[in-house]
Amino acid sequence: MAETQDRAAWDGSGPAVVDGHNDLPWALRELVGAEDALEVDLRADTAGRGLRTDLPRLARGGVGGQFWSVYVPSSLSEADAVVQTLEQVDLVHRLIDRYADRLALATTAGEVREAMAQGRVASLLGAEGGHSIGSSLGVLRTLHRLGVRYLTLTHNHHTPWADSATDEPVHGGLTQFGREVVGELNRLGMLVDLAHVAASTMRDALTASDAPVVFSHSNAHALCPSPRNVPDDVLATMAEGGGVCMATFVPQFVSPACWQWQEEARAAAQAAGVDPNDHPEMTRFGLAWEQRHPRPGATLPEVADHLDHLREVAGVDHVGLGGDVDGTEHVVAGLEDVSTYPVLLTELSRRGWSPADLAKLAHGNVLRLLQDVEDAADG
Numbered sequence: 274m275a276e277t278q279d280r281a282a283w284d285g286s287g288p289a290v291v292d293g294h295n296d297l298p299w300a301l302r303e304l305v306g307a308e309d310a311l312e313v314d315l316r317a318d319t320a321g322r323g324l325r326t327d328l329p330r331l332a333r334g335g336v337g338g339q340f341w342s343v344y345v346p347s348s349l350s351e352a353d354a355v356v357q358t359l360e361q362v363d364l365v366h367r368l369i370d371r372y373a374d375r376l377a378l379a380t381t382a383g384e385v386r387e388a389m390a391q392g393r394v395a396s397l398l399g400a401e402g403g404h405s406i407g408s409s410l411g412v413l414r415t416l417h418r419l420g421v422r423y424l425t426l427t428h429n430h431h432t433p434w435a436d437s438a439t440d441e442p443v444h445g446g447l448t449q450f451g452r453e454v455v456g457e458l459n460r461l462g463m464l465v466d467l468a469h470v471a472a473s474t475m476r477d478a479l480t481a482s483d484a485p486v487v488f489s490h491s492n493a494h495a496l497c498p499s500p501r502n503v504p505d506d507v508l509a510t511m512a513e514g515g516g517v518c519m520a521t522f523v524p525q526f527v528s529p530a531c532w533q534w535q536e537e538a539r540a541a542a543q544a545a546g547v548d549p550n551d552h553p554e555m556t557r558f559g560l561a562w563e564q565r566h567p568r569p570g571a572t573l574p575e576v577a578d579h580l581d582h583l584r585e586v587a588g589v590d591h592v593g594l595g596g597d598v599d600g601t602e603h604v605v606a607g608l609e610d611v612s613t614y615p616v617l618l619t620e621l622s623r624r625g626w627s628p629a630d631l632a633k634l635a636h637g638n639v640l641r642l643l644q645d646v647e648d649a650a651d652g
Contacts, residue, residue, distance in 0.1 A: 283335030283615045288628075288635035289389055290614045291338030293489040293519035293595030294399065294468070297326045298364050299344045300599040303553075307360045311371055325598050325610035328375050331394055333612040337636060338385050338395035340489065341365045342600065343421065344402065347428035347437075348551040351407040358405040362398060362419050369396050380420050382643040389636075399466065399489060402428030403435055403454065410457050422643070423464035423489060426451070426474060429550035436471040438500040439550055446477035455481040462650030464642070467491070467511075468521075468595070471500065475507045484649035485515035485642055490595035492526045493582040496575075499525060499532045505586050512587040517642045519595030520579050522608045527579065528571035538562045556602055573607030577620045580634070589630050593639045 283289075301310040304322060313319060319327040331339070343361035345354050369376045377388035379395035388395035398421045406412040406424065413424065426447075427437035434451035436442045447455070455478055458465050465486040467475045478486060488511070494502035503511070503518055511518060524531040539549035542558045549555050583592045598611050607616055618631050626634070 288632040289337030291636040296600030330612040337389040347430040355407040399423040403432040425466040446473035488518040490521035512591040519593035524571035530569040
């Protein structure tokens, strides 16, 4: 696969990628702490430090824009989540300042295009989970002022106002306050992100939103039965409203065998008294569980299968890429880091995707979505 990656490395002639989700900020926090994150040199190859993102590999992958996730665990109290989210926002701003010749803060579709034209990676921020606003519209507005441009309504746990895909349902979708959150996101011009939410929440949010929505890192439920993935009826409704589903590279959302392994590990964790929705704790448990229960793998062609299905159901104008790089301990074979997007695009080209199709997938659709949401905002 390394030889294939070298042959397919981005040479500036293919479409640049604007990716919907990258957890490098949290990976840096886990590695050295938020305050010391800048000691990790992103101008160098960071693979030796266990990271899958750095500036050279972003360049090789043709990444022209990136939503940096300001994720914090949903197991935190709302008060702690707000504080840590602000620290993650600060970390991303400090990274952009340090590498100002290579990164540029972007809060609009126009600013993304401008940064890409300058040869810098347009850096957008996305808050992964409604716990990050502490059930406060004021905090949501503050995150918007700080440059955050999407809110994922839940992470692994439900919030007091929305059901998560992986937690026990309590609301049946969105509460009245959850609908108010969607309305405020629309008013502000922020993307309503439905990755991680229950199917009931997806449907409620699609009804409540006056602007197109995004799935920043989700796949097709028809191909992999994780509740994190998107049912076909939701994909169709999303597309009717102008939204975009950005396919992810996380193995348990790609391969049914990987999801089955994950379900068995989650059940074992729960039996051992570990909350399977506590991402850091479940990651640690999974690594130990794997020693006795070998983990199956997922492949690049399987990701391409998801993209083919998303295109078939939603249409070529409603698909994108949201790799979730540095947000998972295990990766898809052939899509190990941010340098590998050209390999996937090459595979899709082989399957009959035209250059125009690939340009829409890589960046055109998400830029159109950003513009549509901006245009729908209230002033």
